[in-house]
Amino acid sequence: MPREPAFSERGGAVSGPDIAVDRSSPVPLYFQVAEQFAAAIQRGDLAPGDRLDSELQLADRLGLSRPTVRQAIQHLVDKGLIVRRRGVGTQVVRGEVRRAVELTSLHDDLLRAGQRPSTSVLELATVPCPSAVATALDVPPGSEVWHLRRLRFSDGDPLAVMENWLPADLVRLSLDALQANGLYAILRAGGMRIRGAHQRIGARAASAAEAQMLGERRGAPLLTMTRTAYDDQGRYVEHGAHIYRGTRYSLEVTVAER
Template sequence: MDRGSPVPLYFQLAQQLEAAIEQGDLAPGSLLGNEIDLAGRLGLSRPTVRQAIQSLVDKGLLVRRRGVGTQVVHSQVKRPLELSSLYDDLEAAGQRPATRVVQHLVQPATAEIAAALGVPEGADVVFLERLRLAHGEPMALLRNHLPSGLLPLDSAALEATGLYRLMRGAGITLHSARQSIGARAATAAEAQQLAEPPGAPLLTMERTTFDDTGRAVEFGSHTYRAARYSFEFHLLVRP
């Protein structure tokens, strides 16, 4: 700690702890110990340690568990805004993705879904609802509609890998997508599935994906835990 720095000591400690979590020096599930022990070991006041810990709790990197103590969770997933799947992004970040299929059925297309997929209203479409996890922790609720007959799907395959991988394996070349991002409060059902309190902030994404022939092959409506997830933008200055 640099006590001569204008940067507050709690912020310096929070930065060091966050770096240790991001680099894997503090593994998910490890305990920090109580505030008194930490303050004594670091030569800091207890309020300073408490403020540093609270800032990381607010970021979703630490969690206070009754009877357990302060525990490291998983670093926030930072997803680039490009045509990739959450499964691949989690795997690339070393997050050990897993999937739980909630619903997998055929249903008539609503006007919104029909317009997105370019099919007649009322036509059969495949509906998928999946819970995506990382290290066993819920990360996102994924709802997808696909044209009927696009590719063979079963729940076992959907739980073993990502949807885009299955599409590519079926010979579908993903070319482009139209996407919008927003935010809203979690419904009671979403909060329960995502292990968040009702009304917790969620990031949302809607995406229509097209193959190399211009055919719409997927319409996705996804919700992400805001405390565990962010989108990254790379912006260029237009000359």
């Protein structure tokens, strides 16, 4: 397969990823191009702020039609990896946050991905435990629990809304600590060892309020996750209900044949 170089601009022109187009493949050409650009963004070969060449330049270098290149670019726009800006061109935003399905915190995942996490604490209070949460935490309904709701950002862009409940006698929480650290880091600093969790993953459409918080359109796809974590004594220590932007976040699972 011939490999055709594509280029981007970061201030001046710098080499971008090599794009290999296989015309004999049943995979559409636009998708081949888009997926290779997406992989380059995930690897960091194309960084936030890099500008892609114009449709005409890319079509000429790759030997493809402009409609094919335009479709590839639109696919990347739809995935939230690039944006079109008037007077600037087509520009890389950032890589999608990929999270393995394991017991980690979003704060830690963002740091490992080389992104800058920040948090806005929307709510922090001790409240009577709702019955559904009491069942998850195995505590009496109405017992005192921490209730916190946070908006998590990645490099300044909203990524997730996270709602959590914890037994009130478990740990002391503060706005400052929650703005500076992930919840699991706070629990670990308090001497707690989280050993596992029951987790459920789903998807749904964003409400108007959720869309406004996350910078999405109403009805945009959201990834949902509920989790109940337990410590090394088997005590349930945290129940969470989180939503993530479907354009910026994915979960990865490794499967094996039985």
